[in-house]
Amino acid sequence: MSARPTTAELKLTAAQxxxxxxxxxxxxxxxxxxxxxxRLDGExxxxxxxxxxxxxxxxxxxxxxxxxxxQEYMRVEKEADARGLSLLGFYHSHPDAPPRPSEFDREHxxxxxxxxxxxxxxxxxxxxxxxxxxxxxxxxxxVEIHIDDT
Amino acid sequence: MxxxxxxxxxxxxxALRQFAGGQATYDVTASTVGQALSQLTAEYPDLGKHLFNDxxxxxxFVNIYYNEEDIRYLDGPxxxxxxxxxxxxxxxxxxxxxxxxxxxxxDADEIMRYSRHLIMPEVAMSGQxxxxxxxxxxxxxxxxxxxxxxxxxxxxxxxxxLVDADEVxxxxxxxxxxxxxxxxxxxxxxxxxxxxxxxxxxxxxxKHNLRLTSENALEVLKDYDVxxxxxxxxxxxxxxxxxxxLLGKPNVYGSIFRFEGQVSVFYAEEGxxxxxxxxxxxxxxxxxxxxxxxxxGVLPGxxxxxxxxxxxKLILGIGNPLIGRLLRYDALGMxxxxxxxxxxxxxxxxxxxxxxxxxIDYDEFCGFGGNHVEPDEALTPEWEITASExxxxxxxxxxxxxxxxxxxxxxxxxxxxxxxLIPVGEIPARxxxxxxxxxIVLYCRTGVRSARALEQLRAAGFGKLKNLVGGIHAWSDExxxxxxxx
Numbered sequence: 001m002s003a004r005p006t007t008a009e010l011k012l013t014a015a016q017x018x019x020x021x022x023x024x025x026x027x028x029x030x031x032x033x034x035x036x037x038x039r040l041d042g043e044x045x046x047x048x049x050x051x052x053x054x055x056x057x058x059x060x061x062x063x064x065x066x067x068x069x070x071q072e073y074m075r076v077e078k079e080a081d082a083r084g085l086s087l088l089g090f091y092h093s094h095p096d097a098p099p100r101p102s103e104f105d106r107e108h109x110x111x112x113x114x115x116x117x118x119x120x121x122x123x124x125x126x127x128x129x130x131x132x133x134x135x136x137x138x139x140x141x142x143v144e145i146h147i148d149d150t
Numbered sequence: 151m152x153x154x155x156x157x158x159x160x161x162x163x164x165a166l167r168q169f170a171g172g173q174a175t176y177d178v179t180a181s182t183v184g185q186a187l188s189q190l191t192a193e194y195p196d197l198g199k200h201l202f203n204d205x206x207x208x209x210x211f212v213n214i215y216y217n218e219e220d221i222r223y224l225d226g227p228x229x230x231x232x233x234x235x236x237x238x239x240x241x242x243x244x245x246x247x248x249x250x251x252x253x254x255x256x257d258a259d260e261i262m263r264y265s266r267h268l269i270m271p272e273v274a275m276s277g278q279x280x281x282x283x284x285x286x287x288x289x290x291x292x293x294x295x296x297x298x299x300x301x302x303x304x305x306x307x308x309x310x311x312l313v314d315a316d317e318v319x320x321x322x323x324x325x326x327x328x329x330x331x332x333x334x335x336x337x338x339x340x341x342x343x344x345x346x347x348x349x350x351x352x353x354x355x356x357k358h359n360l361r362l363t364s365e366n367a368l369e370v371l372k373d374y375d376v377x378x379x380x381x382x383x384x385x386x387x388x389x390x391x392x393x394x395x396l397l398g399k400p401n402v403y404g405s406i407f408r409f410e411g412q413v414s415v416f417y418a419e420e421g422x423x424x425x426x427x428x429x430x431x432x433x434x435x436x437x438x439x440x441x442x443x444x445x446x447g448v449l450p451g452x453x454x455x456x457x458x459x460x461x462x463k464l465i466l467g468i469g470n471p472l473i474g475r476l477l478r479y480d481a482l483g484m485x486x487x488x489x490x491x492x493x494x495x496x497x498x499x500x501x502x503x504x505x506x507x508x509x510i511d512y513d514e515f516c517g518f519g520g521n522h523v524e525p526d527e528a529l530t531p532e533w534e535i536t537a538s539e540x541x542x543x544x545x546x547x548x549x550x551x552x553x554x555x556x557x558x559x560x561x562x563x564x565x566x567x568x569x570x571l572i573p574v575g576e577i578p579a580r581x582x583x584x585x586x587x588x589x590i591v592l593y594c595r596t597g598v599r600s601a602r603a604l605e606q607l608r609a610a611g612f613g614k615l616k617n618l619v620g621g622i623h624a625w626s627d628e629x630x631x632x633x634x635x636x
Contacts, residue, residue, distance in 0.1 A: 031246060057244070065246035070213040070220070073241055077164060087164050090243045096276045097247035098467035100420075105245040108211050110165035111200060115245070121468065122271040135169075137199065139419070 009044040010088075010114055010130050011146045016047055020118055021125035023052050024093035028123045030062035031055055033092040035076045036114070037085045044146075045088045045114060051076060053090075065104070066092045089114035089132075096121060099129040101140050109133040114143055153181050156231040160190055161238040162197075169197035183216055184227025186237055201239070211242040254282035254308060260352055264306050277466045278306060282352075284465045285309040287374040289362060289390055291338045292316075293450030294380030294404050294457065296328035301458035303346040303353050307465070310346065311356040311374060314338045325447035362386055364509035367393040376461050378402040380454065382439060384431045385512035391416060391424035392509055395500045400464055400473075404457040407437070409446050411453035411479040414472045414491065415460050418500035421474035426494040426501075431516040442599075449481050529601055533608075535616040537628040540591055550589040550616070555603045564633040566593060566625055574599045577606050586612045593618035593625070595636070 023032045038047040057067040080087040099119040111133045119126040130143040160176040180186040191198030214221045215238040221229045267273040288295050291314040318333040333341040339357040371393050379390050394401040400417040416423045463469045476489040498505045552569035572580050592600040604617045626633045
């Protein structure tokens with residue numbers, strides 16, 4: 001296991017989970033993506049809000065690839081700083097594929113960020129699982145998702 | 151070309167701040183952007199790993215901006231610095247689904263055939279296409295392999311490989327429902343091919359008529375997506391496990407014994423492997439095979455069908471596979487119990503510092519012969535007697551003490567007349583009932599357990615011992631065919 005403490009938990013509200021599911025459903029069969037704002041709370045990360053982003057990958061391949069441009073990245077990072085929040089990570093969907101990071105995901109992932117992935121089977125959003133790239137880039141640690149119903 | 155040094159501030163993105171001592175900015179003095187980044191990564195090499203690939207090039211989704219302009223539109227890493235500028239490292243965030251195999255399309259007959267799959271959203275056309283594109287290897291075409299082969303073929307798994315070097319035997323038919331009476335004597339993979347292609351002509355059946363060994367395992371397994379372990383011996387289990395870990399493939403495990411079964415999915419990329427659960431094989435002879443311990447015929451039917459279920463779930467990517475969970479099934483009590491399994495960080499094959507990085511000698515690992523009950527040394531002829539010789543001795547008036555070391559329920563099937571029953575497990579406690587001065591002949595079903603019993607008595611000081619070669623089977627063949635073989 002890595003020497004750095006890994007993030008144990010991602011805390012979402014039920015409404016936020018529903019927002020991700022809705023975004024994934026509407027974008028199907030393409031992958032959807034979005035930014036996650038929030039705060040660090042010990043070993044947990046608490047999500048304050050989400051922001052849907054455009055999938056800038058070329059249209060033909062959007063069913064299995066997503067891209068958030070550097071301009072969009074700079075914009076959301078500045079927004080996080082301005083609002084006194086942290087950019088916690090980015091979510092995306094996997095149409096008709098398991099919510100597990102692929103080799104492509106791993107090669108392009110950034111450490112520290114949490115990457116929640118939601119499977120969408122035949123148009124219906126399925127399981128959401130969250131992942132964090134290990135510091136040595138050799139794989140991912142799964143991050144527990146805690147849904148707060150209040 | 152000026153080589154003047156200038157000051158610049160590097161802005162570090164959130165994701166990489168932990169590798170730069172938590173800092174969001176880093177001041178440098180350098181002449182080009184490339185030099186500035188080199189200074190940064192020289193001081194923080196962990197950060198460098200995320201910016202540059204092994205060839206020293208910037209990773210494709212790392213963007214470097216100098217004063218709000220992407221350096222790709224300037225001079226790249228050679229872009230010259232001017233005092234007071236800002237170098238910003240900006241990630242593009244990218245990713246995507248698992249590289250889906252080339253689409254396998256379905257024809258009209260297949261659509262009709264799989265209609266009960268297609269009408270479920272959890273499978274649908276895309277799922278059925280995944281099944282067709284999938285390649286599954288079944289190790290063993292016996293008790294577990296039978297339901298596995300049948301259900302995977304029925305489900306439309308496009309390529310099914312079978313590894314089995316045996317021929318169909320009458321004793322298989324109590325549970326190996328892939329075969330029929332007319333297949334006795336036929337190689338199992340040939341009989342299986344016929345049956346499975348009849349069930350589903352669309353599948354591609356690959357026959358591997360061999361025993362899996364350390365020399366061939368990696369080659370045999372490497373082109374398949376999922377490996378299903380339906381073997382009946384420990385050396386092969388460990389071999390399959392290690393090969394799957396080395397190749398990064400999921401291993402759908404099932405085992406059966408008498409009335410109990412176990413199922414799990416060992417996938418080292420996501421959870422424990424077989425060795426995390428059982429780091430060492432049992433001592434040889436402790437866990438009998440089906441031939442010695444027996445098995446309820448229908449038990450592998452249940453366990454094999456569960457393995458087929460897990461295999462299909464892995465291919466479709468639905469549900470919750472048994473990764474990190476061991477399911478135990480007790481047929482007599484009709485109970486299921488689940489145990490959580492954890493990856494062992496010290497596992498020699500899949501742990502953090504693996505010591506097993508290639509396939510080993512698994513027979514040796516399991517104490518030679520795994521669960522084959524073989525005596526440590528072969529008995530020499532003076533310790534053996536054939537059935538004909540025993541019958542002749544009796545006919546000549548000799549009266550050796552004949553000891554049956556089988557279990558009482560075996561004795562009910564048939565026994566050599568004038569023999570006494572001391573089951574092999576009771577020999578140590580009951581050997582005082584025997585006269586060490588008398589000639590003693592020991593027998594069991596085929597001569598293996600009785601050889602073990604002979605060793606125990608010899609170690610205790612008995613001198614006039616003989617093992618009946620071939621056991622009661624040989625007696626049936628040579629002396630009295632009315633005694634049934636089993």
